[in-house]
Structures are given as C-alpha cells and as structure tokens.
Amino acid sequence: MERGMRQLVGRARESGVLDGLLREVRDGRSRVLVVRGEAGVGKSALLDRLAGQAARLQVVRAAGVEAESEFAYSALQRLCAPLLPHLDRLPEVQRDALGVAFGLSAGKPPEMLLVGIAVLGLFAEAAAVSPLVCLVDDAQWLDLMSLRILAFVGRRLDAESVALVFAERAADGAAQGEFAGLPELALRGLADADARALLDSVLPGPVDARVRDRIVAETGGNPLALLELPRGLSPAELAFGFGGPGAGPLATRLEDGFRRRVDALPPDTRALLLVAAVEPVGDGPLLWHALRLLGIGLEAAAPAEAADLITLGATMRFRHPLVRSAVWRGADAADLRAAHRALAEATDPEQAPDRRAWHQAHAAVGPDEEVAAALERSAGRALARGGRAAAACFLERAAALTPAPGERARRALAAAGAHLAAGAATRVPDLVSAAELGPLDRLERANAHRLRAKASAMTDQGLGVVQPLLDAADRLRELDPAAARETYLAAFGAAIWAGRHGDGGLRRVADAARDLPPGEETAGVFLHALVTWATDGPAAAFPLLARALRALTADGDLAVLWPAANAAVELGDLAAWLDITGRAVGFARTTGTLSILSTALPYRAASLGYAGRFPEAWDVLAEAPAVEEAAGLATRTVSTALLTAYRGRERPALDLIEAMERDGERRGLGRLTAMAACARAVLHNGLGTYPQAAEAALRGVQYRDLVVHNWTCLELVEAATRAGDRAAAELAASG
Template sequence: MIVGRYGEQSRINRLMADAKDGRSRSLVLRGEAGIGKTALLDYAESVAGGMRVLRVVGIESEAEVAYAALQLMFVRDLDRLEALPGAQAEALRAAFGASSVPVDRMLPGAATLSLLSEIAGDRPLLCLLDDAQWFDQSSIDALLFAVRRLHADPIATIFAARDGERPFPAPGLESVALPGLGAADAARLAAAAATLPGDVADRILAESGGNPLAIVELAAHATETSAVPAPVAPLPAAGRLEEHFRRQIRGLAEPTRTALLLAAADHGSALPTVIAAAAGLGGDARDFEPAERSRLVQVSADGVVFRHPLIRSAAYQEAPFARRVAAHRALAEVLTDPRDADRRAWHVAAAAGGPDDAAADGLEQVARRATGRGAAAAAVRALDRAAQLTSAPTLRGKRLVAAARAAYDAGQLDRAVELAAAGAELTDAPGEVAEAGWIRAQVSYERTSPAEATRIAVEAAAPVLATEPDLAVSILTEATWCARDAADPMLLRQCAERLRSVPGGRTPVINGMVGFADLLCGDVAEAVDRMRTAVLAARDSEGGETLERLSAAFLGLLIGEDEAAVAMLDAQVAVLRSRGELGWLPYAQEPLVLAQLVTGRIRDADSNVAEAMALAEELGQQLEVIVLSAMAAWLAAARGDSAGAERLAVQVLDDSRQHGMAVAQASWALGLVDLMNGDPRGALGRLEDACEGPPGRDVTVRAIPDQVEAAVRVGDTDRARRFLPGLTDWSTYTKSPVASALLLRCQALLDDGGLADRLFEESVATECGPYDEARTRLVYGEWLRRHRRPNAAKEQLVAAYGTFDRIGAHGWLPRVRSELTALGEAAPGDAESAGGLTPQELQVVRRAALGMSNREIAAELFLSPRTVGHHLYKAYPKLGVKRRAELGQLDL
C-alpha cells in the first residue's frame, strides 16, 4: 500500500510513457531505509503494462564481487550476447567470468548499452535497480555509462539508493529525494496498519519521523511495550528498525538464527548452497520455517530473500564474531564450483581472524581476475584486504602498491595516494618504490599541477634507471609530457638528462622524447632529427604501446609532418575504438583534435573534441577536460561562437592547476576572437601570452602569425618581430611546407621593400592546409585592396570566403564580407555543407555515407543503434536528403 507519494508516482508515470514513445529516461530515488523507495519500484512494476521488467536488488556481501549486479540483471539474456559487436560481447563474457580476455574497464559499459538496446528491441524495457548503493562498483560504472547514452530507445531506468550508506553518486541523472510522509498521510498509513489507542498512535507518528516502514512495523507490534520508543530524543529510523528486527531474531531458536546467518552472510548463493552450508553446521532446510512464519524471509528454489535489507543486516550483526566466522568457513567449504572462486575467496578471507597467507593469495587471484575483466574497483578491495592478511611486510607492500595502481585506474585518486604511500613504506624493492611514486605523480597531475607531477615522476624513476630501464623510460616519457604541459624549460631539461642516462632503454622512444624536450627548450636544430627518427620508427612499426604511438604521432605534428600525424592519430584512435579502450580514447583524441585544428579540419575536430570531453567527464579525467576545453575554445572562435570561446577559455584560465599549454591555447582562442572582431590591440596581448616562452613552444608556434598580424595592424612592427625567430627556426630546421607558408605570410605582412606581393603569392602557393591558406588569402586580399588592386583583391577574398565557409571557420566570414563590401562586392552564397549538423550527427552521417550499418556505427561511437537512427532522422532534413544512399554524394 502506498500512501501519499502522488508527485513521485506521477513522475514515474511520465518516465514510463516517454520510454514507451521511444525516449529513454532515467530516475534516481534517494532516501533513508524504509522511506518508500522499494514501494515506488513496486508501483512502477505494477503499472508497467506491456513493458518487460528487469529487476535487481543490490546485496551488501556482493559489493566486492565484480559485475555481480550486472550478471544478475542479464542472467536470462546471455544468449543475446551473440547479437552484440564482437569486442563488446567478449567484454561481457569476461565480466561474467566466461572469458579470460583482458578488457578495458569501460568497455562493459558500452556492451551494457548495446545489450539493453537489444533487449528493448522486443518491447519497451523497464529496469528497476533497488538498493543500488550495494551494487558492485564495476556494475555501477557500466550501468551509468549505458544509461547516460540511451536517447532514442524505449527504456526507462529507475535506481533506488539508500541515504547514509555507501554513496551512490549518479551525476547527470535526474534525482528525487523522498521526504518523510506528512502528518495526514502518516496517520492514514498507521490506521491502515493497526487499530491503535490515540496516545500510542500519536507516539508512533511522532517517533517515526514520517518513515513509512517505521510506521507500519511499530504499529503492527504496538502491543509489545518495547515496540514503542521511550520518551527520549528520537533515534534514527534505520537504527530503531534494525533493533526491532534484532529483537525478533533473538526470539528464534538457535538453528533458525544460524540458518538466517548463513543466508545473510552470502545472499547471492543458490538455496542448495545455503542448505549444504547449514548441514555443515548441523542444520537443514526446516530451520527456515520459523523465520518464514515471522515474515522475516521468503524461501524458494531461487534462494532465501529477506523481506527488508535491515533484517539481513540484523541477522548478521546479531551473531557473535565466532559464529560469523564459522558461517563464512561453512560457505567457503561448499562453494567448490570454479565459477564461485571469487565468492569462495572472500568467505575464506572473512573467516580469517589474523594474518592468513593462503587467504591473501586467494584474494590476489580475485584481483587478477577482476583486472582482466576491467573491474579495477573490485581489484582495489581484493588487494587491500589481501595486504591486510599478508604476513611478510615486503609482500604486503607489493600488494598495497598494486592496489594503488588499481585505485588509480578506477578513478579513486585519494585512495590511490593513500595506498601507494603505505606500500612504499613497507618495501625497498626499486620497482615497487618507482611504481608508487609514478602513481603519486599521476594523481598530482590531476590534483595539483603538471609541474609538481613532473618533479615527483623524475624522482620516482631514479631507483630503476639502471635496473629496470623500460619502466624508467615509461615514467620519464610521462614526466616529459607533464613538463610540456607545465611549459617549464628547466623541468624539460631534467627529463631529457634523465632519459639520456637510461642504459639500454628503448632508443626510438628516448630519441623522440629527448628531441621533444630539446625542441621546447629552443634547441631546434638537434631536436628535429631526433624527433623525425622516432616518428619514422613508429610509423614503420606495427604494434607498440599506446603512449609511444601517440607520442610519436604528436612529434610529427610538431615538426610539420601534419598529414602523417593526422593519419597516425586517426589510425590509433580507430585501434582504440576497435579494442574498446575507452580510458585511452580522450587522451588519443586530444592530439588528434589538435592536428585537425591546425590543419583546418574544423568539423572533424569539433566532433572529436565533443566526444572526448564527454568521455573524459564520464571517466573523471578532470584535467583532461580542461585541456580539451582549451581546444574547444579555439574551435568555437573559429566557428564564430565568440561567447562560447570566451566561456570555455575562462574555465581554462581560472583553473588553479595552470596547465601551461592549455592556458596558452585558451589565450590563443581569445586572441582570435579579438582579431576577428576588429580589436587587434586586444588580440595582441592575448596572442603574446600564447606565444610567450621558449622559441619552440609546442603547437603554439603556429600562433606566431596571428601575433604578427595583430602587431602589424596596430602599427608596432617591433612587437611583430618579437617571436619571429622561433617561427624562422621551425621553418629552417623542419623544412616543413606548413612552416614555410606561415613564415612567408609573416614576412609579407612585415615587408616594406616591395616584396610583399611576391611573398604572399609564394605563401598561397605553398601547401599548408585549407585553413592557413584561407587566412593568408584574407590578409593578402586586404593588402591588395589597400594597394588599389580591386580585381586581384576580390579574387583572393572570394577564395578565402569559400574555404572558410566550406570548412566551418565561419568566425572569419564577417571580416571577409566587410572587405568585399568595401570593394562594392557582395559576399558569395554559403556553400552547401554539413554546417547545420551537431558534432555527433556529423560523426554518424559520415560513417553512414561510408556504408556502415547503424549497428556498426553504434559500436564505434558507443551509442545504441536506435540513437544512431535518431541522429540520421534529424540530419536528413538538414542535409536536404531523403535516403541513406544520397549521403555518399555530399561533401561531408
């Protein structure tokens, strides 16, 4: 019986109606124990109509077992895995223990999305997820990943999570906190539960705090003196209820209490398992009968179900420690099926009263299996408990460091630092000490600053420079990137010195990273050869670590090998998609976006940065969000969205961690906004902030032409020449046509000896990508108009307008229109393009134009097939097409 809750019921009705209409919706019900969350889930199930219902209840004892909740949810649909993309199907098989193939920790989320969509293909689907605070973290991650990406599927999802217990954060999902019942509704519920004297009813209503379960239980047992609380300050409802259930359990015979304890100690086991464990303690199935008559449990062939989670908690906590140990030991002895290996290991550990190396070894195996299934959070808990049970300090330290790595992978940064510090104190093994320091550096990158992360990483690599050179190179490679992000030449030199001192390390990687550090410190001549060697080695090799391949591709971008860099990065992103390595994807898309940005692939970059930012948010990669926001600011400026560019840039500039390169890119974006809007003086300060630093400062060397243009427009040629040596060195030593074209443009703008015309023509004729070519044509056209050559000016301006429009760099169109108007000419019409599409629509449409099916597109973009179809449905009118076959004829 539900009393009150009319608003919540109405909300649930709307949620399910939307799902039946093909609009996915989700809701989180929050509140204390007994407040009515489960009753509302019951209501949702009762009014589901023709919807299929998947219902799962979180179980505290299974909060440590990777993917336990997800497996319960899909136990009747495992045959549908064959319909999923191969990598996703394999990920769920691994998650459920049916495969040993290692998977990325986020891929089961993509597989969950696909499987939910597949199930909903039969009829609308209602997912009811009760006591979600007790779901294992791996299942939570997978479900939230899926639910946030459901858009056009007939799926409604309702989570219920208890307050005051293990947290259940669900950012991005609609959430409702259930309050206690009002006085009138509480009185109605009490009257329906029992006929009570007025003073007793008033006491129950006052002490219950409007908690429906408290009202029902206290009213039902009001004849017992102890059922009515004493007249003192009210206790929390959950504590009072648990005590009430404990009293009921104390009144049962010893064999029944033992049976309840076994069921409470492992609520996930099948009935034969519980009965077998009871037999080991001298009991049998008949021991449950008194508890059934008291409505404490329901026993069926599927197992033992407690009427309320607090009954289960009371049954376990009421038992003395020795009896709890005996129960766990009895369960461990009967869980002999290999599929129950994790559960058995946890029972063995729970039965340990002190150090137990055998139990610790078992939990280490649990952690290895969890890591292979992408369940890093489960691995953390297993390794932490294994360390507690380990007798040898050195091995305990090793396990704590391994737990720290798992915690970092799971996004538990504070826990990772705590475990790494504890592990490092217990071990003197160089590799473990280095690993612990590396973890601290990675956390510091996110929490403190790239500069601090560099210092910690350089120190962490010291113990293994000679003994474990590959580990040292990996740590120092990351340290070099951190130093680059900090834009700190001194730290870059330290990284280079340490890399040079690694004996027998991976030579191409060392060459590339030393060259990278030298470049950023201004030693361009020697740096370029080293970097080119590393780029060629990576380009010509097969396989290799992701970080190495991404680093090599980015180095190609820095030495002007733009097309090679884009090709390598595109290929690596495709590999990560095919493997389902979502954790790496934002970090791979970052240099890809940068490469697309500087080569004028504005729409490509927009699509990738939008996806990367969403994924980085999902994965808790907050500093990566800042880095991507800087690029998104530049792209917004190029598109003509000045307000968006300023909003994103301010987020970057206000971030306390001061990611040096992100700050430079954000300043570049703001400088572009000013330059587009006719404020060269304002632009000059911003652009000098972007160009400030070592002559070889990363990709912002490409901002120098913008700084030169701004300075020339305000008439300050001295400031215009300030950063030109850096661009000159880049062009001279890389021999890149891009660098040559940009340098020629700057020389033309600064020329006062009659060579500007020839320099502009040479710049336009040099291959540098559509964006930079159009920028050169714009300033060339402006120069021609000022020198009274209207026809030649018109030719350059019309060409610039067409390119800007075609690639989506609409922020420059007003300036071109202004110049054409001054010539008495009208601007050409906008090009037929994909400009009206959202970034995700563009990603979908491009793949559809290549002949990919909705399922194939969904697998690659981590969407559901119906969401892909929804995007296509919205895109067709924008593109002026009616059929999929027409997409291949468009310029996308």
C-alpha cells in the same frame, strides 16, 4: 510505500511518471530514470509496481549488495544473465568482451568501454524481440564496474525499446557521480494526509492527534518509518513521539529497530539471518548447504518470516536492505567469521573459487598463506576479466593475510599497482609504505617509488610531481631502462603541464634523461625527441619528432597519444595531427580502450577545430562527457574553451578562460595559463578587438610552451599587424 503493501499510498504522481515511461518504451523509445530518495521512502516498492505493470514485457532485475561491492561485474552479470541467449547475435569483439568479463570464456581483459557497448548491444538485441525493462535496486551499492557501465549505457540508450531504471539511496539534492545528468525522480516522504492514514493503519490504539502529527513530522512521511517505528510500542510509549532530541538519522533508527527485532529471535534464527546477510548472491542451495553445516534446519526461518523480516521463496529475500545491514552490522565478530566459514566450505572451489576465497578471507582470524594465495589467484582472474578495482581489493586483502614478510611486501606492492591501474590513486601511498616495511629488492624498491610518484601525478599534474617522478626514473635507470624511459616521459609530461610555474622542471627532466639510451619502444623514441627539443631547441628536434611520428605504425602505439599529437602540432603538420587523432579515436572505439578514447576525443576535437571543421569538432566533443564519466577523468576543458573562443561567444568563452586561469594559478599548471592566454587572443582576434588580443598573446609567448607557444605566436602576428604594432608582429614572426 514498501513492498508487501497491496497498493501504494500517496504515490499517484510517481506512478504516473513510471506509467508514462512504460508507454514510451512500448512505443519503441528508450528511457532511463534514476529514482532517488532516503532509505525506506518507497523506491523498491515503485520498482516492484513497475515490474508488475510490465509483466507482459521482458523484465530483468538486479540489486547492489554492500557485502559484494568488491566483485567486478557482479550486479551487471546478474542483470544480463536472462539475456545471454541473445549473446551470439552480437559482433564477435563484443561477444568476446562480455564472455571474458562474465567469466564465461578466457581472453584478453576487455576495456570498460567495450563492455559498455556490448551491454548496449545485448539490450538492443533482446528488445528487438520484446520491449525490455531493466530494474536496478540499491544502486549505491553496485560494484564500480557495474555502476560505470550501466551509467554509460543509460546515457547512450535511444530507440531500442529499453527502460533502464535505477533506485538509489541518496539525500535530497541533484544526483552526483556516475548518475549526474541522467533523468531522475526524487522520492520524498508522503504528504501529511497520506502519512497519517498509513500511520493509523499500524498504531496499536488511539493516539492523541498532536502526538500523531509529531510522529508524522519526525519521520518526514517516510513510509517504512511510519510502518516500522511504532512496532512493539504501547500508546503510552508513543505519547512523546519516536525519538526526541539526538535520536539520530532516520536510517540509523530504522536499522536499530530491525536489530532489536532480530535480537529477540531464537539463536538459530539469528544465525540463519546472518548467513543469508553475508551470502549476497541469493543462491538458495548454497545458503541451505551452509546452514546444514552449522546444524541449522529450515524450521529456523519461520520466526524471522513471522516477524516480517524475510520472505521465503526460491531463495530467502530480506524485506528491506536495512534488515540485511542490521543483521550484518549487529553480528558478533566470532559469529560473523563462523557464517563466512560455513559459506566458504559450502562453496564449490571449481565453480566459484573467488567467492570461496572471499569468504575464507573474512573467516580468517590471523595470517593464513593458503587463503592469501587463493586471493592472489582471484586477483589474477579478476584482471583477466578487466576488473582492476576488484583485483586491487583481492590483492590488498591477500597482503594483509600473508604471514611471510617478503611475500607480504610483494603483494602489497602488487595491490598498490592494481589500485593505480584502477584509478584509485589515493589507496597507493599506504600500500607502498606497507610494502617498504618488508625486504624488497632494489627493483621492487624502485618500483615502489615509481608507484608513489605516479599516484601523485594522477591527482596533481603540476610541479610537485616532477621531482618524485625523476627520482623514481633515476632509480630504474640500471634496473629496468624501458620502465625508466616511460617514467621520464611521464615526468616530461608533468613538467610540460607545470610550464612557466615549473621552476626549470622541464630542463631538469631533459638533463636527467638525455644520456639514457633512447630505446626503440615508442615511449623511448618520443622521450629522445622531446629531450632534444628542450635542450637543443625546436629546430634540432624536428627530425626526431618526425621520426617518432613515422614510428607510430602499430595501433598499440597510440597509448602515447599525448606526445604524438603534440609532435604533429609542433611540426605544423595538420594532416598528421588529423590522422593521428582520427586513428586514435577509431582504434579506441573499436577496441573499447577507454583510457585512449578519453584523451583522444578532446585532441580530435581540437584538431578538427584548427582545421575549421567546427560542426564535426563539437560533435566529437559532445561525446566526451559520457566517456569521461566512465573513465573518471576530465580532459576536455582546454578544447572546449578554444572552440568556444573560435565561435566568438564572448561571455561563455571568457567564463571558461577565466576558470582556466584561476585553475592554472591555483594548481601551478602553467600550461593552463598559456592555453588561457592563447584562447583569449583567439577570442579577441575573432571579435576584432586587436589590442586586447595582442596583450593576451604577448603574455602567452613569454614562455616557450610546447605547441602553445607556436599557436600564440600566430595569434600575436595577426593581432599586432592589425593593431599597427610592427615590433610585436616581428617579434612573433621570429618565434
């Protein structure tokens, strides 16, 4: 049922689930739930009922709004705003992170993980006073930062007396994306009897039972459809049901119905609804100020309220999100620009400069340097809050509005870099291409090549990205040697992943980078050591790898975790491996540096497993999925396969190993192929099937993969010795 009804028809089971959730929260336990279903099926009504049942508890609410999904932390800030009196009770690092993220204070942009931990702490502090119920409607339209942080928090709630309930518009089936794995309540259409009763309550007159059954079938028992689609139709018009063949998706038909009702309203009322539709914050004074600028008075709201499209209170509230989208999507372009223009003029440039710039951008007819510059400043403020995705969107829109070719190219390049930093690699190539149409200088063109290559590397770690990274590094050699070394190191990493499928890529990288001055930055030190390893052999590289490890004195150096961990293993220094991964995990947890933690956890699990500390390794690896969900990465496959092999779980281990082999062959990732061979040898040695272990290990040592070759040689020595194959054992012992 939809909001506005006095009771929910046919929702006894769902209401019981929510009542049980509240009981558990009152008893001191935390619960998270995702209510999923199609538009109009009654998700918001269930959240309204839950809020009413929790009236004596603390209830905070927010909703995603499609029009503001580019604003980082917007929904999260609305949800947390009533809880900010508890902010001073958080540790300073968490308090500062939320202050910067919400624009309450200046400071270093916080990592997403730290903001998530701070929100978790804020919920816990609030719940210590009274159980807390957090309701998030229309979660499919949450801005990316709010979505990831709230999903992260939902996975970590335990005994804080907090309920976190999301309502998400989604088709049938298991939850995907950020909410995958969270408890869910699938909401479907009403049962036939309940659907007929609801339909009868709004039919304009008697309708043949067979027609009524067809209507119920066509709507699938969707409450909003049963209430809305019969509006304005006579019994004769209802005689053939609602749609017939090709009627389109139910949400589209509902939106079309709302649009017809909007189109029938007076012009001023339609303008009022449009301004409300594009003002997503729910700021009543701002809305009425903008309407006054358009010459529209309060009386214009009455026809929309009478048509049951809006509810007037402290601010205007649409009856259903489909009403908002119907108004927004059905508006004439000129009217839409006028609404944005009025909102921009009504928005305080000191208090809300970013929203003002956003409205100005949507009001612009053509290029406008003043608006483009304002958007660029908004991007800077978004970055200062840690909102990389928002900054990228602001910069992209700024580039589109920039009249001067040089400035437009510069902003397009900045937008590409921001999208890359936000993890949206697929947005990078088009923006780089747009930038290259402009008058870029040599350094900017070199950086354009670097951005395109790194975007490719994010989506494909194999051989195909080695040469583009090499080309980009070559262009940067004279212009920015430090950036060139960092890019060569990235190419080295790609070549290592390509491994035996790399067609000499590792040697090409080493030859290209060997005569570049080594530099004193951490990336440069490791690059020099790895180039020596590839060109002169492991023995010559050992002193340089050891020096590089000793240079890891500052916590910030842990950003080069992958070469550091590999260097420790290549040197056979288990203590250093444990130390580096332990420091990396500790640093990332303390500071919330998600990009480090997502890599550090699998490396830490592998080091603990190699040390024989298996329970600790599995505990660490258990944390990885939630972090990977927040970071949008997936890096734990190899560690999981190795640990499963060490446990001797034959079938689960073989499933993981075979998946790695297929993935390695399909994507040209020789390192996965090598790790699969090593894991297979580990498994068979543990099971005592030594000939199979030797066979797998012999396949693995045919190519000198960094680190993996040494591991596999150890397994080959054991397998060949126990199988009585002295020649193979001597081959392995000689390296």
